[in-house]
Amino acid sequence: MAMLMEKWAGLGSMVASILFLWSMVQNHIPETLRLYLTTSATKLTSYFNPYLTITVSEYIGGRFKRDDLFLAVESYLSDACARRARKLKAELAKDSKNLRVSVDDHEEVTDEFAGAMLWWYASKQQSRGGVISFYPGEEDRRFYRVVFHRHHRDLVIHSYLPFVLAEGRAVTVKNRQRRLFTNNSSGRWSPYRRKSVWSHVKFEHPATFDTLAMDTDQKESIISDLMAFQEGKEYYAKVGKAWKRGYLLYGPPGTGKSTMIAAMANFLDYDVYDLELTAIKNNTELRKLFIETTGKSIIVIEDIDCSIDLTGKRHKDKKGAKESDEDEKPKLPTDPEKDEASKVTLSGLLNFIDGLWSSCGGERIIIFTTNHREKLDPALIRHGRMDKHIEMSYCRFEGFKVLCKNYLDVVEHELFNEIRQLLEETDMSPADVAENLMPMSKKKKRDPDVCLVGLVEALKKAKEDAVVAKAKEEEEAEAKKTKEKHEEELKDAKEKDERNDKTVSV
Numbered sequence: 001m002a003m004l005m006e007k008w009a010g011l012g013s014m015v016a017s018i019l020f021l022w023s024m025v026q027n028h029i030p031e032t033l034r035l036y037l038t039t040s041a042t043k044l045t046s047y048f049n050p051y052l053t054i055t056v057s058e059y060i061g062g063r064f065k066r067d068d069l070f071l072a073v074e075s076y077l078s079d080a081c082a083r084r085a086r087k088l089k090a091e092l093a094k095d096s097k098n099l100r101v102s103v104d105d106h107e108e109v110t111d112e113f114a115g116a117m118l119w120w121y122a123s124k125q126q127s128r129g130g131v132i133s134f135y136p137g138e139e140d141r142r143f144y145r146v147v148f149h150r151h152h153r154d155l156v157i158h159s160y161l162p163f164v165l166a167e168g169r170a171v172t173v174k175n176r177q178r179r180l181f182t183n184n185s186s187g188r189w190s191p192y193r194r195k196s197v198w199s200h201v202k203f204e205h206p207a208t209f210d211t212l213a214m215d216t217d218q219k220e221s222i223i224s225d226l227m228a229f230q231e232g233k234e235y236y237a238k239v240g241k242a243w244k245r246g247y248l249l250y251g252p253p254g255t256g257k258s259t260m261i262a263a264m265a266n267f268l269d270y271d272v273y274d275l276e277l278t279a280i281k282n283n284t285e286l287r288k289l290f291i292e293t294t295g296k297s298i299i300v301i302e303d304i305d306c307s308i309d310l311t312g313k314r315h316k317d318k319k320g321a322k323e324s325d326e327d328e329k330p331k332l333p334t335d336p337e338k339d340e341a342s343k344v345t346l347s348g349l350l351n352f353i354d355g356l357w358s359s360c361g362g363e364r365i366i367i368f369t370t371n372h373r374e375k376l377d378p379a380l381i382r383h384g385r386m387d388k389h390i391e392m393s394y395c396r397f398e399g400f401k402v403l404c405k406n407y408l409d410v411v412e413h414e415l416f417n418e419i420r421q422l423l424e425e426t427d428m429s430p431a432d433v434a435e436n437l438m439p440m441s442k443k444k445k446r447d448p449d450v451c452l453v454g455l456v457e458a459l460k461k462a463k464e465d466a467v468v469a470k471a472k473e474e475e476e477a478e479a480k481k482t483k484e485k486h487e488e489e490l491k492d493a494k495e496k497d498e499r500n501d502k503t504v505s506v
């Protein structure tokens with residue numbers, strides 16, 4: 001035992017001496033020789049070692065921004081490989097409500113791609129002693145390193161790494177907190193802060209296509225349209241069109257236009273830009289706002305007919321006809337030169353939709369909503385600008401069944417036949433139907449029977465009101481007609497009298 005101890009002690013002192021000697025040599029041999037020795041050692045190892053290594057560092061070049069590939073690798077490994085790792089770390093991702101679990105430093109995870117085995121390590125490089133840096137990441141430079149057999153060199157560089165980049169980006173998009181943007185009035189724009197033109201809050205609307213009450217075929221058609229758009233990157237590039245699509249949602253108030261936008265955003269996982277046209281002074285501001293939007297987003301202009309007067313001006317101007325004076329809304333000049341400084345023009349808006357500025361990226365959906373489609377300029381809503389026109393209509397039985405299931409968990413009821421009949425005969429918006437299915441008074445609680453009886457009563461009342469309103473309307477129309485006829489007769493009589501007077505005087 002004593003001999004063994006002695007041997008170990010001797011070995012220890014020998015190692016210590018070698019290390020000391022090596023540090024002395026390092027300090028005293030010239031820089032070039034040291035470099036030469038290191039390079040030769042690397043060459044020698046690589047001769048015997050068939051494995052290659054690629055390092056992906058956290059900060060490269062512009063030190064303020066984390067490298068895109070690094071972030072993608074981090075997301076990819078957390079999503080695809082973390083289950084195989086035994087040392088993980090968890091953190092609350094920035095801008096996100098989710099916990100993010102990723103592979104911890106010095107932990108190895110294996111991955112397989114097209115028959116090739118790959119080993120990933122996460123690690124960090126300590127900064128040179130005592131340096132306090134202003135730049136983020138300067139103290140601890142984190143990196144990921146992938147090791148693979150040199151046979152797979154081309155596969156890894158040309159296929160695997162691009163695959164990791166795409167997958168990692170997709171995971172990042174999936175996990176991000178989506179946002180609802182609204183445009184600030186230009187008085188609040190700052191020339192120094194690029195992001196001051198839009199303000200945002202978390203987008204947390206719970207609407208989905210499952211909770212949306214509407215005709216099933218129409219719903220299916222919208223969903224397949226959205227899916228085709230989302231997967232259509234190559235197609236749009238092939239036909240030479242900007243990767244964007246326009247939807248016009250029209251219908252009476254409370255029929256679910258805004259809810260549909262939220263359902264679309266949730267379905268596609270997109271951000272929403274709610275563009276308030278009345279807060280914009282001119283086309284230049286409109287253009288700037290558009291440039292500041294990002295891809296994977298829905299740009300919405302709600303109640304387009306109310307925000308600004310865009311109705312039929314092009315036609316009137318073209319024909320040189322007089323402008324109608326019934327409209328009290330602010331007038332929209334068609335000629336940009338005339339009032340460039342103070343107005344958003346129709347042509348400005350058309351340019352906006354046509355994606356003249358699509359050089360700043362694709363994958364955008366533009367949605368207009370209106371209660372009065374007929375009031376809009378046909379140029380604004382022609383196909384190519386608003387590719388799909390979606391009518392949101394009054395609640396019919398199919399829509400009612402969706403609401404009934406969502407609000408009351410009821411799929412069958414003895415009152416359904418009566419309700420079906422009443423819904424065919426009465427125009428009631430889904431918002432009003434929903435209101436009847438969700439009574440907030442304590443007395444009624446959420447008893448489905450009580451709610452449905454209440455709905456039947458409301459529908460009957462709406463039907464009676466509609467009959468009364470129609471009768472009144474007809475009465476008014478009749479009275480107007482009689483009045484006009486009477487005026488006409490008076491006018492004729494007056495003219496006749498005048499003619500008679502003239503004949504007498506002659």
Ligand SMILES: Nc1ncnc2c1ncn2[C@@H]1O[C@H](COP(=O)(O)OP(=O)(O)OP(=O)(O)O)[C@@H](O)[C@H]1O
Nearest residue numbers: 211212213252253254255256257258259430431434
């Ligand atoms: N088709 C629908 N499916 C499910 N819920 C609906 C539907 N339509 C309306 N609602 C309910 O009614 C409320 C109002 O709907 P929403 O704001 O989407 O109507 P809108 O068509 O945008 O109305 P407006 O024209 O006044 O803007 C929503 O909160 C939603 O809960």
Ligand SMILES: [Mg+2]
Nearest residue numbers: 257258302369
């Ligand atoms: Mg709305």
